[in-house]
Amino acid sequence: MSVRAGIIVTGTEVLSGLIRDANGPWLSEALRGFGVELSQIVVVGDRPDDLRRALDFFADVDLVLTSGGLGPTADDLTAEVVAGWAGTTMVLDPGLEERIWAIVNSLRKRIGGEEAPMRAGARKQAHVPVGAVVLEPKGTAPGFLVGTSPVVAVLPGPPRELQRMWADAVNVEPLASLLRSAGSLEQRILRFFPLSEPQIAATLREIDADSLPFEVTTCLRRGELEVATVYRPAEASAYATFEAEIRERHGDVLFSDDGATIDEVIARALSGLTVATAESCTGGLMAGRLTDLAGSSAYVLGGVVVYSNEAKTAFADVDPELIAAHGAVSPEVARALAAGARSRFGADLGIGITGIAGPGGGTEEKPVGTVCLCVSSSWGVEERVVRLPGSRADVRDRTTTVALHMLRALLGSRA
Amino acid sequence: MSVRAGIIVTGTEVLSGLIRDANGPWLSEALRGFGVELSQIVVVGDRPDDLRRALDFFADVDLVLTSGGLGPTADDLTAEVVAGWAGTTMVLDPGLEERIWAIVNSLRKRIGGEEAPMRAGARKQAHVPVGAVVLEPKGTAPGFLVGTSPVVAVLPGPPRELQRMWADAVNVEPLASLLRSAGSLEQRILRFFPLSEPQIAATLREIDADSLPFEVTTCLRRGELEVATVYRPAEASAYATFEAEIRERHGDVLFSDDGATIDEVIARALSGLTVATAESCTGGLMAGRLTDLAGSSAYVLGGVVVYSNEAKTAFADVDPELIAAHGAVSPEVARALAAGARSRFGADLGIGITGIAGPGGGTEEKPVGTVCLCVSSSWGVEERVVRLPGSRADVRDRTTTVALHMLRALLGSRA
Numbered sequence: 001m002s003v004r005a006g007i008i009v010t011g012t013e014v015l016s017g018l019i020r021d022a023n024g025p026w027l028s029e030a031l032r033g034f035g036v037e038l039s040q041i042v043v044v045g046d047r048p049d050d051l052r053r054a055l056d057f058f059a060d061v062d063l064v065l066t067s068g069g070l071g072p073t074a075d076d077l078t079a080e081v082v083a084g085w086a087g088t089t090m091v092l093d094p095g096l097e098e099r100i101w102a103i104v105n106s107l108r109k110r111i112g113g114e115e116a117p118m119r120a121g122a123r124k125q126a127h128v129p130v131g132a133v134v135l136e137p138k139g140t141a142p143g144f145l146v147g148t149s150p151v152v153a154v155l156p157g158p159p160r161e162l163q164r165m166w167a168d169a170v171n172v173e174p175l176a177s178l179l180r181s182a183g184s185l186e187q188r189i190l191r192f193f194p195l196s197e198p199q200i201a202a203t204l205r206e207i208d209a210d211s212l213p214f215e216v217t218t219c220l221r222r223g224e225l226e227v228a229t230v231y232r233p234a235e236a237s238a239y240a241t242f243e244a245e246i247r248e249r250h251g252d253v254l255f256s257d258d259g260a261t262i263d264e265v266i267a268r269a270l271s272g273l274t275v276a277t278a279e280s281c282t283g284g285l286m287a288g289r290l291t292d293l294a295g296s297s298a299y300v301l302g303g304v305v306v307y308s309n310e311a312k313t314a315f316a317d318v319d320p321e322l323i324a325a326h327g328a329v330s331p332e333v334a335r336a337l338a339a340g341a342r343s344r345f346g347a348d349l350g351i352g353i354t355g356i357a358g359p360g361g362g363t364e365e366k367p368v369g370t371v372c373l374c375v376s377s378s379w380g381v382e383e384r385v386v387r388l389p390g391s392r393a394d395v396r397d398r399t400t401t402v403a404l405h406m407l408r409a410l411l412g413s414r415a
Numbered sequence: 416m417s418v419r420a421g422i423i424v425t426g427t428e429v430l431s432g433l434i435r436d437a438n439g440p441w442l443s444e445a446l447r448g449f450g451v452e453l454s455q456i457v458v459v460g461d462r463p464d465d466l467r468r469a470l471d472f473f474a475d476v477d478l479v480l481t482s483g484g485l486g487p488t489a490d491d492l493t494a495e496v497v498a499g500w501a502g503t504t505m506v507l508d509p510g511l512e513e514r515i516w517a518i519v520n521s522l523r524k525r526i527g528g529e530e531a532p533m534r535a536g537a538r539k540q541a542h543v544p545v546g547a548v549v550l551e552p553k554g555t556a557p558g559f560l561v562g563t564s565p566v567v568a569v570l571p572g573p574p575r576e577l578q579r580m581w582a583d584a585v586n587v588e589p590l591a592s593l594l595r596s597a598g599s600l601e602q603r604i605l606r607f608f609p610l611s612e613p614q615i616a617a618t619l620r621e622i623d624a625d626s627l628p629f630e631v632t633t634c635l636r637r638g639e640l641e642v643a644t645v646y647r648p649a650e651a652s653a654y655a656t657f658e659a660e661i662r663e664r665h666g667d668v669l670f671s672d673d674g675a676t677i678d679e680v681i682a683r684a685l686s687g688l689t690v691a692t693a694e695s696c697t698g699g700l701m702a703g704r705l706t707d708l709a710g711s712s713a714y715v716l717g718g719v720v721v722y723s724n725e726a727k728t729a730f731a732d733v734d735p736e737l738i739a740a741h742g743a744v745s746p747e748v749a750r751a752l753a754a755g756a757r758s759r760f761g762a763d764l765g766i767g768i769t770g771i772a773g774p775g776g777g778t779e780e781k782p783v784g785t786v787c788l789c790v791s792s793s794w795g796v797e798e799r800v801v802r803l804p805g806s807r808a809d810v811r812d813r814t815t816t817v818a819l820h821m822l823r824a825l826l827g828s829r830a
Contacts, residue, residue: 018604217431
């Protein structure tokens with residue numbers, strides 16, 4: 001059977017834009033893994049009426065997941081509102097209260113705080129909707145499974161707590177049976193670089209993607225274009241035809257067809273080679289991105305962040321005359337930085353980056369967004385000068401994407 | 416009068432968790448600046464029925480903002496669905512078509528692509544709801560103001576386009592009048608470090624924050640605790656009393672009361688001093704964070720990323736015997752890294768970081784999340800060994816927050 005779900009993310013801090021929600025996207029991916037179709041995500045503040053309206057909105061789905069609003073403060077009211085909406089009331093669970101207090105009290109001993117109000121907070125969190133299944137706390141807050149049609153899974157707001165509690169919840173009735181009944185969904189993600197949205201739109205139009213039995217999603221992420229498709233097993237051959245048509249047109253810029261990011265593609269392609277960086281405008285983000293992945297210490301030897309001209313010379317052996325002749329932002333200096341990183345760290349590959357991230361510092365000849373990149377190795381060199389759009393943060397982040405694709409090209413050209 | 420709004424974020428790529436929405440939070444802050452109260456944010460995929468249901472959900476608000484679904488592909492259907500929902504139809508605007516084609520064609524000449532399908536895409540984007548006000552494209556997609564009760568502002572999905580179009584839209588009728596009628600809202604954000612959620616919850620309980628006439632929101636962000644309050648001008652004195660009570664209890668860990676982040680606080684406090692980094696487990700993210708702000712080249716001299724023991728010695732003068740005696744993750748090595756960064760770059764302040772970001776590499780004595788930090792200067796040293804929770808990414812990010820607060824403490828202790 002087809003199982004439809006809705007997600008309600010609670011919290012005035014999310015609604016007001018103070019904090020970026022991570023739980024909606026995470027739960028969305030988790031549901032897809034179980035073959036559950038997500039209809040909408042609703043973000044509501046900590047106001048009972050707005051939460052009730054969101055629950056009403058999902059009255060016809062099979063499963064509602066809520067995140068947040070289970071803390072010890074008075075504005076944490078999700079459990080109570082869900083209970084009322086499901087036609088039940090709240091009751092104190094004394095055993096749960098003792099378990100929560102044990103957690104809070106050990107925290108209190110470490111960080112301090114008055115006992116009486118913290119004890120009151122633990123008691124508030126130990127109130128349970130009558131008839132609900134309790135999910136044991138992963139931080140201080142318990143979660144709940146309430147009702148049967150829909151099943152409402154009430155989960156905490158901190159992402160780590162929510163993720164660990166979800167892992168428990170999927171094995172607990174009535175959620176376990178509901179998820180088992182959902183069938184399965186396949187997801188495929190094709191990633192391209194460089195490819196623009198108008199180009200992929202033209203392709204989709206040509207092959208009449210609109211008439212396909214499944215939904216095709218395209219999006220630009222960190223400068224790369226993704227084509228994501230979710231389909232039922234019965235649609236596998238239609239999907240294969242679709243993918244073949246896309247590959248025929250854009251196979252030359254397809255760099256991942258198995259969900260791997262460019263970061264993961266690089267990590268695999270390095271296979272024993274080492275890399276070092278010398279970066280100016282990215283200020284450490286290039287090295288930071290290379291070391292995002294666990295195990296990167298096997299191939300990242302290190303890097304230098306050389307903002308000033310003096311540092312470029314002292315840490316990456318850039319000749320001051322080169323800077324004087326061509327300017328700090330120049331292909332020549334990028335090349336010297338890459339060579340300096342390589343030789344200083346004794347690495348197989350060196351990445352050199354120098355540019356103008358903005359918002360200031362641009363000139364007519366070298367406007368904000370101009371970045372010179374070089375990746376060098378014993379078997380060849382990749383060089384580019386790009387002009388990237390967007391804010392300082394955009395330019396810095398996009399630069400690291402361009403560098404990773406240059407690194408991939410250079411690794412691909414190795415004899 | 417009070418003006419209520421709803422936001423609809425469209426896009427299967429957002430609903431499915433492939434891409435993290437930036438427009439909801441941004442528009443939420445923009446609305447607050449105009450004194451408009453936001454009721455909910457709904458995220459929907461590119462399915463007409465789900466979008467119509469989201470519009471129905473907001474039938475009783477004064478203003479609905481939509482983002483996304485204005486592109487050239489067939490799954491971009493926001494304008495058409497909004498038009499139908501508002502009781503009107505779509506019509507081709509030939510002048511608009513020429514303006515869009517001029518933009519797309521110049522892009523095509525740069526990046527390539529077939530003319531016919533791209534021309535068809537431009538024509539699709541030039542269809543306008545009858546009676547709507549057209550907002551000129553900031554990328555290739557135009558936006559629209561449709562209807563009067565509610566006013567629906569149909570905006571594009573790419574954040575830069577949306578933000579620039581919003582800046583135009585607020586001056587266009589009927590949106591301009593609606594925003595002018597909304598009165599005003601004050602927002603105050605107090606930021607604390609270190610402070611835990613149970614501690615602030617206890618305080619809010621003691622001072623009976625639940626009975627205040629305005630909404631108080633607390634949230635943990637990058638390891639810091641924020642207390643955000645939005646109130647009407649008439650509630651200013653009640654707010655002042657509330658803030659005084661919070662300050663009385665937690666003033667010692669309050670580091671910002673004017674909206675400034677710790678990054679901005681540090682940038683101000685450095686006032687002429689310079690800083691350099693030598694980092695291991697954060698792999699460049701510390702230097703990357705220090706250089707996030709425009710103008711940071713005035714005080715960040717640079718940094719070294721020293722993953723291997725050899726690099727620690729070669730780039731930050733860490734004595735190999737120190738590493739042999741205490742291990743690479745030790746207070747002694749953190750201190751040597753800080754001193755090395757300072758002396759190598761000739762900086763006033765040096766930051767040294769070494770730790771175990773995980774998921775591998777932990778031991779019983781030094782589990783994953785153990786990080787040794789040191790900030791040194793001519794007038795003193797701050798040192799800490801912390802054990803941070805969470806994923807590799809959490810540990811790395813939280814480490815940079817801890818380091819910035821140590822830097823702040825050291826700057827505060829300067830005679």
